[in-house]
Amino acid sequence: xxxxxxxxxxxxxxxxxxxxxxxxxxxxxxxxxxxxxxxxxxxxxxxxxxxxxxxxxxxxxxxxxxxxxxxxxxxxxxxxxxxxxxxxxxxxxxxxxxxxxxxxxxxxxxxxxxxxxxxxxxxxxxxxxxxxxxxxxxxxxxxxxxxxxxxxxxxxxxxxxxxxxxxxxxxxxxxxxxxxxxxxxxxxxxxxxxxxxxxxxxxxxxxxxxxxxxxxxxxxxxxxxxxxxxxxxxxxxxxxxxxxxxxxxxxxxxxxxxxxxxxxxxxxxxxxxxxxxxxxxxxxxxxxxxxxxxxx
Amino acid sequence: xxxxxxxxxxxxxxxxxxxxxxxxxxxxxxxxxxxxxxxxxxxxxxxxxxxxxxxxxxxxxxxxxxxxxxxxxxxxxxxxxxxxxxxxxxxxxxxxxxxxxxxxxxxxxxxxxxxxxxxxxxxxxxxxxxxxxxxxxxxxxxxxxxxxxxxxxxxxxxxxxxxxxxxxxxxxxxxxx
Numbered sequence: 210x211x212x213x214x215x216x217x218x219x220x221x222x223x224x225x226x227x228x229x230x231x232x233x234x235x236x237x238x239x240x241x242x243x244x245x246x247x248x249x250x251x252x253x254x255x256x257x258x259x260x261x262x263x264x265x266x267x268x269x270x271x272x273x274x275x276x277x278x279x280x281x282x283x284x285x286x287x288x289x290x291x292x293x294x295x296x297x298x299x300x301x302x303x304x305x306x307x308x309x310x311x312x313x314x315x316x317x318x319x320x321x322x323x324x325x326x327x328x329x330x331x332x333x334x335x336x337x338x339x340x341x342x343x344x345x346x347x348x349x350x351x352x353x354x355x356x357x358x359x360x361x362x363x364x365x366x367x368x369x370x371x372x373x374x375x376x377x378x379x380x381x382x383x384x385x386x387x388x389x390x391x392x393x394x395x396x397x398x399x400x401x402x403x404x405x406x407x408x409x410x411x412x413x414x415x416x417x418x419x420x421x422x423x424x425x426x427x428x429x430x431x432x433x434x435x436x437x438x439x440x441x442x443x444x445x446x447x448x449x450x451x452x453x454x455x456x457x458x459x460x461x462x463x464x465x466x467x468x469x470x471x472x473x474x475x476x477x478x479x480x481x482x483x484x485x486x487x488x489x490x491x492x493x494x495x496x497x498x499x500x501x502x503x504x505x
Numbered sequence: 506x507x508x509x510x511x512x513x514x515x516x517x518x519x520x521x522x523x524x525x526x527x528x529x530x531x532x533x534x535x536x537x538x539x540x541x542x543x544x545x546x547x548x549x550x551x552x553x554x555x556x557x558x559x560x561x562x563x564x565x566x567x568x569x570x571x572x573x574x575x576x577x578x579x580x581x582x583x584x585x586x587x588x589x590x591x592x593x594x595x596x597x598x599x600x601x602x603x604x605x606x607x608x609x610x611x612x613x614x615x616x617x618x619x620x621x622x623x624x625x626x627x628x629x630x631x632x633x634x635x636x637x638x639x640x641x642x643x644x645x646x647x648x649x650x651x652x653x654x655x656x657x658x659x660x661x662x663x664x665x666x667x668x669x670x671x672x673x674x675x676x677x678x679x680x681x682x
Contacts, residue, residue, distance in 0.1 A: 216570035220606045223578050227595035227602065231645050234593045248586030255538040263546070 231396070309469050310315050316361035317471065322460050323436055325359075325472040330467045340383035340403065342366075342467060346372040350472075355434065357473040363440035363461025364388055364428060365470050376472070381409055381466050383443075389432030390441045393425035399443055401458060402425060409463070410444060411456040426458050434476065520564045528678040533559055533580055541587050552660040554578045554631065558668050561630050562573050562675050564608025565617040574610075575607020593646065594631035604630050620669045627668035631661040 261366070313327055328350075332343035346352050349369050358365040358378045366386055369379040380388050387402035390411065397420070399413045414420060425445045430437030440461035448455040530550060536555040543550040560580050564573035581601030584595045611617070617626060635657050642650035651657070 216574065216606065216610075219571050220574050220602065222576060223602050224599055227578070227582075227598045228632045228645065230598075231593050231595040231641070252534065252537055252541070252583070252587055255534060256542055259538055265541070309664055396672075 233480075262378055286374075291352060307466065312361045313469055313471060320436070325351070325471045326474055328352075328376070328470055328472055330470060333384050339450070340386075340405065340464075341369060342380065342382040342470075344376050344378055344380045344470060344472070346472060347372045347376050351474045352376050352472050353476065355476060357434040359435065359439060359473065360462045360467070360470055361462065363442065364435055364461050365467065367434060367463065370470065378470070381460055381462075382407060382464055389429045389434075389442060390426050391428050391429040392420060392444075395419060395424070398429050398431065400432075408445065408457045408461055411444075411458055412453055414454045414456055416452070416454055418454070420444065420447055420454060422447055435473065453481060510548055522679045524566075524678050525680055529563060529576070532563075532678065533576075533583075537580070537583055537587060540584070552656070552663045553667060554634070554664055555671075556597075557601060557604065557631065557634055558627065558671055559628055559675075560605045561584060561608045561668065562672050564605045565612035565623075565626065566675075566679070568613040570606050570609040570613075573609025574602050574606035577601035577603070577608075580604060580605075596638060596641055596646075599641055600634045602676050603637050604634050607633065620673075623664045623672050624669050628661045628665040631664050632657075633659075640655070 258482045284398045328344035328346035352371045356368045366380040368379040382403040391398040391399040399411050401411045426441040428435040428439040442458035442460045445459045447455040536559040540555045560577045581598035584597045641652040642648040
């Protein structure tokens with residue numbers, strides 16, 4: 210038999226055998242388990258080794274080479290994070306500002322009979338001993354010296370200097386500052402002034418008057434600068450003194466974090482018939498007369 | 506030492522190559538392992554049929570139809586075995602037997618060393634291989650199988666392209682003549 214015929218016969222025989230193998234599998238559904246077992250057993254170690262090798266290579270690639278850009282990514286993300294933090298802070302500031310302005314507007318609407326102008330705090334005092342702030346409204350806006358400055362929370366102080374476009378405000382905590390006030394419950398009147406500290410004092414309340422810690426202090430309107438019943442502060446400490454009680458008051462307005470204020474555009478907000486039925490503090494005979502609230 | 510020998514057919518003079526010891530089993534095993542493993546990590550690698558390329562290469566190089574068809578049978582059956590229970594033993598075995606035989610027979614008549622010839626032959630054998638698989642599935646197994654489609658066309662081109670480079674690598678396994 211020629212070699213070519215031999216190979217043809219071999220081809221036919223091999224194919225026939227495989228066809229029979231297929232037929233057997235289909236008929237018995239045996240799937241040739243033995244051959245599969247042998248083949249899988251022979252090949253699987255190499256597959257496993259290849260898989261481990263590839264896994265090692267992949268890990269090295271992912272954990273080292275592919276991380277070369279991670280530093281740059283981290284820097285980019287850090288910068289983006291910083292920018293986002295800044296943006297959030299700006300938005301939070303704007304939201305807080307919106308709330309404050311809404312409160313100011315609401316307060317203005319409630320006090321619509323008192324002319325006032327809103328101003329933004331643009332600076333503070335250059336000297337620590339002087340407790341003043343700078344606002345962005347001045348004489349062009351109708352502001353004059355000695356006008357009252359308030360927030361919806363309470364009294365802030367008085368305009369000490371009015372310039373064309375800006376004004377300087379003497380805070381209630383300054384030693385030179387004072388406001389006509391009275392106790393909200395007992396209606397005892399007494400001026401309140403600063404001592405250069407965060408707390409202000411009410412100095413001319415006789416020792417025998419009944420005053421309690423936590424009592425609210427409001428404007429009396431007698432200084433003819435502030436309308437009456439504006440919050441001034443809350444009593445935090447009472448000590449007996451000679452001849453008057455030493456009463457320390459926490460200001461109602463947060464004087465350390467002022468951003469927007471209202472300037473009362475009148476020097477005489479209190480009309481004659483508006484005088485409250487207040488009980489003036491009667492200094493004892495031996496004590497010096499209480500000073501009047503000074504309108505600078 | 507010249508380990509190659511000449512096969513004379515009429516006026517043609519075609520060299521028959523021998524390979525380094527263990528080169529054929531190792532290449533075959535490696536092709537099967539890579540074929541079983543590569544598509545798990547790279548889906549598009551499923552287009553490749555490395556065992557088929559090895560069968561074609563060895564068939565074209567050895568140029569002995571009996572050796573070629575037996576090698577094709579062995580590789581095909583092993584590929585069937587590694588393909589899970591959904592592929593019956595003999596499906597790829599028959600196809601690669603036919604391809605092994607044809608590659609060996611054709612290699613004995615043509616010079617298949619040129620890259621263009623290798624590209625064309627591989628594409629042709631891929632199509633024949635697919636035709637035999639489809640025939641087996643349709644007739645013997647009564648399973649639906651497309652004769653040819655765009656994916657198989659792409660497979661033919663990809664395998665032919667890979668074969669051009671793979672065969673150059675496999676040429677290094679030949680014993681120096």
